[in-house]
Amino acid sequence: MTKSGFLLQISRDLQVAIRRFGELLQPLFFFVIVCSLFPLALSPRPALLTEIAPGVIWVAALLATLLSMEGLFKTDFEDGSLEQLAVSPHPLPLLMLARVCAHWLMAGLPLVIVAPLIARMFFVPVDALAALMLSLLLGTPVLILLGTVGAALTVSLRRGGVLLSLLVLPLMVPVLVFGARAIDLAVQGAPVNGPLLLLASLLALAVSLVPFATAAAIRISLD
Amino acid sequence: MWTWFYKLASPPHFFRIAGMLTPWVMGVALSMITIGIFGGLVLAPADYQQGDGFRIIYVHVPAAWLSLFSYSLMAIAAGIGLVWRIKLAHAVAASCAVPGASFTFLALATGSIWGKPMWGTWWEWDARLTSELILLFLFLGYIALRNAFDDISKADRASAVLALVGIVNVPIIHYSVNWWNTLHQGATVTKLSAPSISTSMLWPLLVTAIGCTFYFAALVMQRTRGEILLRERRARWLELELN
Numbered sequence: 001m002t003k004s005g006f007l008l009q010i011s012r013d014l015q016v017a018i019r020r021f022g023e024l025l026q027p028l029f030f031f032v033i034v035c036s037l038f039p040l041a042l043s044p045r046p047a048l049l050t051e052i053a054p055g056v057i058w059v060a061a062l063l064a065t066l067l068s069m070e071g072l073f074k075t076d077f078e079d080g081s082l083e084q085l086a087v088s089p090h091p092l093p094l095l096m097l098a099r100v101c102a103h104w105l106m107a108g109l110p111l112v113i114v115a116p117l118i119a120r121m122f123f124v125p126v127d128a129l130a131a132l133m134l135s136l137l138l139g140t141p142v143l144i145l146l147g148t149v150g151a152a153l154t155v156s157l158r159r160g161g162v163l164l165s166l167l168v169l170p171l172m173v174p175v176l177v178f179g180a181r182a183i184d185l186a187v188q189g190a191p192v193n194g195p196l197l198l199l200a201s202l203l204a205l206a207v208s209l210v211p212f213a214t215a216a217a218i219r220i221s222l223d
Numbered sequence: 224m225w226t227w228f229y230k231l232a233s234p235p236h237f238f239r240i241a242g243m244l245t246p247w248v249m250g251v252a253l254s255m256i257t258i259g260i261f262g263g264l265v266l267a268p269a270d271y272q273q274g275d276g277f278r279i280i281y282v283h284v285p286a287a288w289l290s291l292f293s294y295s296l297m298a299i300a301a302g303i304g305l306v307w308r309i310k311l312a313h314a315v316a317a318s319c320a321v322p323g324a325s326f327t328f329l330a331l332a333t334g335s336i337w338g339k340p341m342w343g344t345w346w347e348w349d350a351r352l353t354s355e356l357i358l359l360f361l362f363l364g365y366i367a368l369r370n371a372f373d374d375i376s377k378a379d380r381a382s383a384v385l386a387l388v389g390i391v392n393v394p395i396i397h398y399s400v401n402w403w404n405t406l407h408q409g410a411t412v413t414k415l416s417a418p419s420i421s422t423s424m425l426w427p428l429l430v431t432a433i434g435c436t437f438y439f440a441a442l443v444m445q446r447t448r449g450e451i452l453l454r455e456r457r458a459r460w461l462e463l464e465l466n
Contacts, residue, residue: 149384149385153368153381154368157371157372163368166364167385169360170360171388174392174396174398177399177400177402181406205395209391210388213387216305216384217384220384221381
């Protein structure tokens, strides 16, 4: 019963997202454009670009996920389907987790796939690309999970976009630190297990706790 | 014992008790701070390394301690309010935010002023300073979220969720910033071995820290009374109380 609810929610969210394909690509374009601004603003020296690449990619990925968060509950809140989710017999935290999974497939996974291309434009050595993708693979779901709490808290507000960033950005600091460090170590050819394991533990912690906070926030917003 | 406790959680009762206690707590706070500051600025000897510059510790450390204490108190009160639906707990949480943010700012400002003679720069990406900065951002987010709602009860519960998510994150942020800092340890930062401190320097620090905590308690009680006035402005008991 609950499991099918989880899967139904994912497939419904994916369907809705695919019908609005243009919107889906916006965070991805944003990510690519922000990354390509840095060589223009600083200098195209390969040594400099390789040095700043981990930070730039992670900050851009963070901003791109944040950008995609605002609309996560907005339309559902306005047309009342969020209320239907809240009163449905399925546990709300599980449905929220399903929404996170669907959203990650749409907004997180494309970043993971495009990031190596950006990294090569920043002259990051090929050996470091695996660590780069792995760090994004572990880190972007945490960013999205934290973002859903902010989105759920601000969904009933008229202009919640900037507020959402204010709430969520400080919480994302650990992911940024560990993610960027993993790439940095990989570029230097050092072992990357440490930061990647820390990212994985952040993910485990976020997956197990955040859906409950999001569900509570949704119920408060619906009042 | 328990009935006394339950009674305290009712706004009218708290309003009266806090009204009576606040001047006394404030008195204790101010006299302790005076004694501590006198001990720190006059009686304590100058540091052999830092000279008189170290004396800013008597403001910096209490402020840093209170920044963490107020965030924890805010989150605990918010959690109690959310779980047991106690209105007073939400009022306490709301009252902690602005003093807490102010103490965090004070800790940052004094840390920065201290950094100038010690490290030679106004700002250093030191682990503790950086975590204080992020704590300030957390406070500002909480205050911004609270102000965004028109409905007080909704603001209470939404900000409570944020405070709880924040308090889980505070140790993680602190750890990650520490970790980040040890990897980036530049040669410019000369860490002073802080923990060993002589008794003549320590007692004024403890006295000021406790005094500042009392000051914070008085502030929170007074602000909570304000919150109660705002929330219960249409209540009958308040009308009777004030006339």
